[in-house]
Amino acid sequence: MHGFLFLQLLTGLASAAQLFLLAAGLTVIFGVTRVVNFAHGSLYMLGAYLGYSLITRAPPTPVGFALGALATAGLVAALGAGLEIALLRRLYRAPDLFQLLATFAVALMAEDLTQRLWGAEDLALPRPGFLAGALRIGAARFPLYDLVLIGLGPAVYLALLALFRTTRWGVLVRAATADRDMLACLGVDQRWLFTAVFALGAGLAGLGGALGLPDTTATLQMGFSSVTDAFVVVVVGGLGSLSGAALASLLIGLLQAFGIALVPRSTLVLVFVVMAATLVLRPHGLLGSASAEAAGAGAPALVRPATPALRALALVTLAAAVALPFLAGPFLLSVATEALIALLFAASLHLMMGPGGMASFGHAAWFGLGAYGAALAALALRAPLPLALVMGLLLAGAVAALFGLVVVRLAGVYLAMLTLAFAQIVWAGAMQFEEISGGDNGLLGVWPPRWLGGPVGFYFLALALCAGGALVLRRALHAPFGYALRGARDAPQRAAAIGLDVTRLRWAAFTLAGAAAGLAGALFAYAKGSVFPTYLGLGRSVDALLMVLLGGVGTMSGPFVGALVYTGLYDALLLATDAWRLVLGAAIIALVLLFPDGLAGAAARRMRA
Amino acid sequence: MLEVERLCSFYGRAQVLHDVGFGLASGSVAVLLGRNGAGKSTVLKSLIGLVPPRSGRIRFERAEIAGLPPHRIARAGIGYVPEERRVFAELTVAENLEAGRRPPRPGLAPWTAARLFALFPALGELRRRPAGRMSGGEQQMLAIARTLMGNPRLVLLDEPGEGLAPLVLRQIEASVRALRAEGVSLLIAEQGPAFARAVADQVLVMEKGAIVWSGTHAALEADAPARQRYLMP
Structure with a gap:
């Protein structure tokens, strides 16, 4: 011994x-x-x-x-x-x-x-x-x-x-x-x-x-x-x-x-x-000090309601999205469905990161929990699609609400790393508890019911839920809740001094973001017909981060632009070249150097000039 | 040695300095006076390069320094002691001085830790103390000493007397006189406790980002309307 x-x-x-x-x-x-x-x-x-x-x-x-x-x-x-x-x-x-x-x-x-x-x-x-x-x-x-x-x-x-x-x-x-x-x-x-x-x-x-x-x-x-x-x-x-x-x-x-x-x-x-x-x-690690936070970047951009031009552009995009199934083939339609899901996923992370000021390295946890929640409801409980989607959203939202109690007390990189830790724990759970999750083999056979009308029907469902969900999140930021949340991010002590409960605001944003990401994950389970532990993986969390950062954290339309550009770029590269990592990496670096405030931020700057 | 012409500085889109201009002769002491928010600190920050001026000229010993990064300006011979002191809290007194050390400058007796401990005896007893665990007055002395280790020809002092006990204030005042005796030029922003204006060769009064009055201390004392207009709270 x-x-x-x-x-x-x-x-x-x-x-x-x-x-x-x-x-x-x-x-x-x-x-x-x-x-x-x-x-x-x-x-x-x-x-x-x-x-x-x-x-x-x-x-x-x-x-x-x-x-x-x-x-x-x-x-x-x-x-x-x-x-x-x-x-x-x-x-x-x-x-x-x-x-x-x-x-x-x-x-x-x-x-x-x-x-x-x-x-x-x-x-x-x-x-x-x-x-x-x-x-x-x-x-x-x-x-x-x-x-x-x-x-x-x-x-x-x-x-x-x-x-x-x-x-x-x-x-x-x-x-x-x-x-x-x-x-x-x-x-x-x-x-x-x-x-x-x-x-x-x-x-x-x-x-x-x-x-x-x-x-x-x-x-x-x-x-x-x-x-x-x-x-x-x-x-x-x-x-x-x-x-x-x-x-x-x-x-x-x-x-x-x-x-x-x-x-x-x-x-x-x-x-x-x-x-x-x-x-x-110990919120700053074993021997860390409170001052060792990632450097802030000055005053964040102001958030204004959409300009008429932007509203018009959004309407045109929406019209194009509605017309798409009648114009595009099945492959493009499935790419578009995934882009819609990515949009809701990115918008949910943006709510946390931008106005909430909480960057997450583990946002895939909520996406994956939503996917597993929906798949388990559909397979084990024989729940119909609407109920399964709700179950996915509720599972992710409920777990986010619980975990959020702890996480919103942290800040900066530490908060990001705790979310990563949680996502990795959930991922490991999905890998190891094969009796429930199917382990590495995943859960298979989660298909939308026939009454939905095939890929086109599912596309419209995704369009309604994802665009609708993203707009709800966007609306929340222009409500008093959004003002309070940004106030709490920019000056937590002053926000507390005027009577705002900073911790609870952050917790609410965290829970809301988790639930929205869960809905995206639930839809993704049905879009793919299966759920795997990779849905919870670091790769997917990073995808979400990239989408938000590419679009621009400081802008409201950022996640919309980022999600569409990133999924488009990713799928196009995967098809076109076996050097997709090289090209994607180079593209990201070029974007970072050329558009330090994200694509939507750069566009906004140009419109103002 | 220093000529400032039509200096304009901005914080983001807000213009803070409007066509600031003045000159400073070698070995002389000038004091910037003015109410809170008049732009005194911004003048100093623009000179050292922390707030790069948008337009205007800054000539130091006949070289144009406007737009240079702070480390180049410091190497050219300008030292800056910020209002917040900004000592390196986790470094000891000796290490703080080491961080400020630069090569000697021709014509100036080089500053060493030993000479500075003679100037500020209180620091000599705290050599191994982390700067974060010192009193405000001790930190102010350390901030000045650290800047002097770079052997500057011109020292910018931002509110050196602010929040200090009278006893400490007298030590800072003594150090300013000692520096002057060494032939170091000084530009001091002052609002709170008044000591620097008494030793100054030149007083510059600022309001709303511009210099609105300049002259000697005696002239300012005699000019009651100006004091009433620019300096009374």
Whole structure:
């Protein structure tokens, strides 16, 4: 038994070291630049691939391995510096979360390019003798290499601590973290400081990727999977806190090692349960401080009722939408149905993010719950379509109302990460409780009844519910509720002082958004005829974020424009090219650089000028 | 050393400074007076580049600096001490000074931590204290000391005496006199406790974003209507 405990302890420490190497760079970058770097996982992935190429070419000795890993770190650091200079430097003053959009696009492109350069096969490092050694613990073997990792984690932590605590560069970086404008007034060119910090963070990710090679294989998926892990560590530790990241790595690494051994079913959920619990108890993470929020972006745009021109345009679009089934073929009709559903989904997230001021990384939770609610009602309870749709909406709305009680007390990135944690927990539940959800196989055979009149009938139903639902949400923002909500976002204390219950307003918006997303999900279940756990996945949450940000958070027509452009772009690209990730990523970056206030925002600016 | 001509600055669409113009001779002290919201702070922020002027010229030691980013203006020899002090709260006193350190400037005796601790003895005893855990007066001294570490030829002081106890105020006043003795030029915005105007070579009075009166302190004392019109609450 002691042997077992000892083995799990070592395993936990090794994975903690690995997690720390992955997350340290992210927290350093966020701490200074306030950039939520979604491409961090891709830098880690590039570290693994580059490391594979370099280490397999180096002599198979410990020195060769170490030099290969260090060279990888250097190369990835250079890539990070290039990324900062070429892209992020232009976005520091951009609205909240725009860096997220841009770095997400980088992650998409990195995955595509990596596949082109190294192929789609997973790459496993051949284990030369010095890596194959193992420690005997009872009947089990523990790789000696992991002992090296256990030593390397703390060594890197101490080196970083020394760098930040004892060097002039570290002093300047910490000063920039606190107040970059003041530091500039003291004559420090913060641009190069930021570039250097970004290079350091990227280099750490690259080092982590290369050092992870002996234990795992390099895969194309590791970019997106590792970035979630990295975010969890950084958020649990407290954004920007290096010691917090170290502590969180230790906590999560050990919990995982013992958790998997004791409760095998906990694997997928455990990490996110830890994050959710931490954030509920300590809203700024273990060692985070209240000031470490993502930078705000000045006064949000005013919201005005639609101009006559916009109303006319909306009417023309609606007329075109009504005429579409008589003009378009079945494929275009199904794309249009999905675009309508995306519209309601995006509009619901926009209500939270824009006027509500609560950005969510896990909005797919409500979409997926709506889809599962409708599918289960239709399959298990034999509910007719209208009832099943209502069930989907109610399930999502009710769960959002419950979860909202906790989440609306948080703010900024922490709130976003708690929503992500919740979505991942629901996703893991859908994967693992196969008796109810069908697990990975999903629920099949959720088709609209015959009386609806086939795809055309369903299209009109979707048009009525989605356009209607989006208009209801829009109407709510021009009602006193909407004014109060925006007041609570812009000046929570002043709003409270004039008698508005800020928490309850945010909770109401959160619940409303959840219910609307649930309706979209329920419709989607019927449109596809099936429900899968991917409906709850991070990918779908990111889709919604992209739609809202593309359209422009600060505008009312943003989600409408964003949803249509994004689904159109996505489907067109999927058909036209196998390099869709590359092109979509490039398109997103171009949009971010050219239209920093979103497509609808840019259009509004042009009309005013 | 400083010539400002027809300076116009905006916050978004709102114009805050209207054709502000004045000059400052090397080694002299000028004071900006005016009511709350008259534009004193904005003049200083425009000079250091935090609020880039929309139009107008700022010549510092014969070089045009309007439109340059703050770090270039600071390197050219202008130091800025903001009204809110903005010390780096998590950094110690010594680290705050290190963040402000720049290479020495020809013709000026370079400032060192030791010289600054002699100027502000209170700081010398708090070297390892994080700036966030100091009193307002100590933070004000640190903010000035931090700026001096950059060896500026011109220091912009925004409301240095605001909210300070008389004892601290006297120390700040002494430091202003010491700086002047070193040959450093000063431009001081002042509204609350009055001390700087007494040492100033030149007093500039602002109202509604424009300079409406200028002259010596003695002339302002003699000009009761002007004081009544521009400075009485």
